[in-house]
Amino acid sequence: MIGTIKLPKLLIFVAFILNLGRAAIQLIIPEKVAAITSINLGDGNEAVNLAVATCITLFLLAIGEFVGGLVSTYITLIARALISKDFRKVVTKKTFRLRAQDIEAQNPKEFISRITADTEFVGEFLIDLLVNEIPRLYFVISTIIKVSQMGNAYLVLGFILVIPVIVIGSLWSGSVSYNALNRLQASIAKLTAILAEKVNNIETIKAYNKTEDEVSSGYTAIDEMRNAQKKNTWAVAFNTLISNILFIIPMVIIMLMGATQLLNGGVSREQFITYFGLGITYQTYIAAHLTLWVLWKRAQGATKRVRQILHLEDDCGGEIRNLKDDRIEFKNVSFSYGDRTILSDVSFSIEKGSKTAIVGKSGSGKSTILNLIERFYRPEKGSILLGGEDIERYEITSYRSNCAYLPQNAPGFSGKIRDMLIYGTGQSFSDEKLYEILEKVGMKETIEVMGGLDYEVGTNAIRLSGGQRQRLAVARMLLKDSEMVLADECTSALDLAGSIKIASLIDEYAADKTRIIVAHNLATIKDADRIIVIDSGKVSDVGTHEELMKRCAVYQSLLRGEEGNAS
Incomplete structure (x- = not known):
């Protein structure tokens, strides 16, 4: 399905490079902080100059990381919007190319939700995967290598122990999020279909005094959506709780492993500061996989419904172009x-x-x-x-x-009388020709009274x-x-x-x-x-x-x- 989407490759590449650069900066900053703590300012001007230079370097690195993050976020949002737009075009085009019987079987009014909401979730997941995932892996792998170079197996063990804790939590919360969001999306699609149907038949509803009954049925659909929203809210709250737990537990593990080795003399103070600084960002990057997993489960539900549309056969078959006007x-x-x-x-x-x-x-x-x-x-x-x-x-x-x-x-359709007349003809006609045809069908005088060929007929030609x-x-x-x-x-x-x-x-x-x-x-x-x-x-x-x-x-x-x- 991804092959049907035109990706904004340049924007994705720029955002990817910026995030990769940010990951590299985040690898350097803990070492620079540790280096400052090891400088003895009492050693004279050379030590002071070194401390100042290190602080300036840290400041520039922090500014670079901040600006890179700001620009990357902006570019990412643009790229995500472009992907969603292109995906909506793909689904819209596919919808109009389907056979009428396939559209009717899917409930035509639910297609609105598929085109508007479901496509957004797919774009969100794709961007996070393409722009953020490799920089995350780069940072995680580089961090483990740096820690292993300290020559202390316990420090590496601390970083490795963090991974299963976060993975298990991510899988659990992702499953909860998927089920809740799937129900919510289905309820939104149902409400959209019900409201569209009732509004299109408002005259019949009023003529038969069924207003209150239809309001009641609308309320029922709204209540169903509200219940789905409540369950989704609980799922979001649950994910927030899991995210906080997945931040605290890894930090405790990293702190305990590092502090124990510092007290035992297994690492120097400078190594401990580097280890702890890397650990803060490390567990954040690992926890980011929780976000990716949640986005994946959300997109999974959306793509499941969109795939049902995209996998239907197009209404465009046939190889014979010269139509035989025959029996x-x-x-x-x-x-x-x-x-x-x-x-x-x-x-x-x-x-x-x-x-x-x-x-x-x-x-x-x-x-x-x-x-x-x-x-x-x-x-x-x-x-x-x-x-x-x-x-x-x-x-x-x-x-x-x-x-x-x-x-x-x-x-x-909405538009002018002129638009209704030439719709699907593939030609343009003079006003004289159009009025000639209107006279044949007994509509010329009526159209002239209305204001002519440019009279607006309203949505669904309701004024006719x-x-x-x-x-x-x-x-x-x-x-x-x-x-x-x-x-x-x-x-x-x-x-x-x-x-x-x-x-x-x-x-x-x-x-x-x-x-x-x-x-x-x-x-x-x-x-x-x-x-x-x-x-x-x-x-x-x-x-x-x-x-x-x-x-x-x-x-x-x-x-x-x-x-x-x-x-």
Whole structure:
């Protein structure tokens, strides 16, 4: 997964060199302090000059270590932010390249948390590993070598005894931190998903007087997150306690080993001061592994969830770039949403340049057929052919460029009317052309009253009605000029007269194109070349309106139901 991230190598290298330099300075400072204590100022000016020079050297070393730490911290924070930014781009790009069915299976709204929070933890761990870990190891190894050169095995033993104490504590606290933070991240993702869902459906909530119920469900999610935060707070407090213990115990071990040897004459006073000074920084560097371990456990939980996204297959397969505007065939296609079977062993064909309607009761699988053709979903069994080739073999961008898709709910994005019209067309159009198309779909006067093509439609095009969004979607289809039109009840928000007018417009525009239409209003598809009747996920019959009226009970029932509603 790291290979997908573009690392700021120069910044990492500079911070690494600075930290390596700081580690080298921290190795020198105890020796200089010990050297000062060994100077006898009564030996004359030479001793005084030596003491002054040593103090100046110590001061410069301290300043260098301080400035190096300051600059290193600043560079590290920048590098971490850049890594997190790049990682977010990777996850965002991957998210938009996934199949719709994979996104839906993961809960789309939880992706927000994955992109914002989880990626931050990964960047934090990577920077600590790349910038700090080798300088820590350099200092630890160099310290043990320096102490061993003092010729006293007990001093080396003291430094070695410190390691298992800190490692055991780090492993223990890291495990506690991982479990607590994992629960917290999951609760944050859940709350994000719940709030996004409720806000998007605020009108329905208010219309059915469910405000208090939804507030209660929101409170429940907030309480769950709060409980997770409390457990995480306890984990942080526990880690703080362990950190303090891991500071005190090693210091006691180092002090006892050094003091014992000093009293026994095993080391000189100068050696003891050097040993003790190195020991303070030594145990700090060893304890820093606790931080790295905690960061690793935190990142482990984050990467586990992010990997679930990155390991999903991209929605970009296929090697055939020249799309064949030809016959479409469903061969024994089956598809399920989880455990619920939607289509079962469906087979039919759609001729090039024909108008084919798909009808059936609600939930029978009509929209799923269009989603499969558009390659939002992949069949579990069977195959879908275009011109004799499996549609999965066509390069996805070329394939979809030749499909004009009109979804039922006609979703919109924030921006201007102009943006909604040209979205996905890959072209620019004059205002005259846009108004010409708007007039065809019956929206020109409405847009002019609103203020023109630069009218801001609001988030999710909330300032437009469902019918207006559907008319704009049809206008966009006219501008795109694709070889295939997939219309999924694209006039469901319009009245009968509006539906018939738009249906006639689509027929006029796409007279020589392949049209596949899911219709809620059967009056708009009676003239279809073929009508495919779907019942409970299976093909009940295929034929013209006249043929189906004679022999298909399901079609007759649908038509009677529509006539009954009309009356």
